[in-house]
Amino acid sequence: MPTRMTFPDLDNLYAVFWWIRVPQLFSTCVAFSLVANMGIERGAIGNWSMSIWCLCFVVTLVISMVELCRCQTLFPFYWYNFPITYACYAALVCFSASVIYSITYVQFLPDNPYRDRAIAATAFSCIASVFYAIEVAGIWSWYDLDDITCYVHTLPGLLKVLETFVAGVIFAFLSNTSLYLHQPALEWCVAVYSICFILAALAMLLRLNEWESWLPMPFLIFQLVQILLPVLLYISALVLWPLYQFMEEFGGEPHWSSDVSCIYGLSYDMCTWGQRLAVAILTAINLLLLITDMVYWAYKFL
Known part of the structure; x- marks a missing residue:
């Protein structure tokens, strides 16, 4: 060996x-x-x-x-x-x-x-x-x-990598601005994804460069606050995004067949309805990662 x-x-x-x-x-x-x-x-x-x-x-x-x-x-x-x-x-x-x-x-x-x-x-x-x-x-x-000391060798480090990666994939779908510019609630969801990505990236930079001592509070407290806020924000996005994308009462399209781009099967891109569904699924995945992250830090705090 x-x-x-x-x-x-x-x-x-x-x-x-x-x-x-x-x-x-x-x-x-x-x-x-x-x-x-x-x-x-x-x-x-x-x-x-x-x-x-x-x-x-x-x-x-x-x-x-x-x-x-x-x-x-x-x-x-x-x-x-x-x-x-x-x-x-x-x-x-x-x-x-x-x-x-x-x-x-x-x-x-x-x-x-x-x-x-x-x-x-x-x-x-x-x-x-x-x-x-x-x-x-x-x-x-x-x-x-x-x-x-290597941050990505730890559970919170791996979770941060996955959280930022999933957020990056969400941003790739959001490059199609027609998904959200017509509705303030959906614009709020985009703001949620951006804010949470910045917070996760900040936490990673602090740990990767060992700058925790620069914080005006213990790093454990910072992590709890930093993860609790994204969890609450992502919960709002998980509710609002499907509500305004797939419910007819809120201007959404509940069925795949109601999207013309899906019916004709565009060759060079996913249809708009598929992009909406992908963002909804990725939002749920990132929320699960954030909750796992929050449970880890809550256990460390206790």
């Missing part, structure tokens, strides 16, 4: 996982290039997926260069926290891009070379997500966590 690495072995860790980043770079680059070569045929979902793969490629390349040149000490925070946190997000976003791109775009393409490229891009996106997941799992399995 291999021995667990300790703090002095950081350079060995970087050397081992740099070789995992080579297939990460290759997979994201190929996925990006295949969709970019489709021109206007890639559609809105293709543009979104392409931006995901391009961003992952750039950030992975920067991390690889920093570690290869041993420039970690130039950053004003403990470097280890950044690549492992990024790997968690990259695994999630590449996997989500693979799923969304395939079910909302690829399946509607006719049998032609563009469809073959889209399928290949989806496959390479899946491969990238697997290698990012291997990086996360590998560090967790091999590293002696008693010697370092």
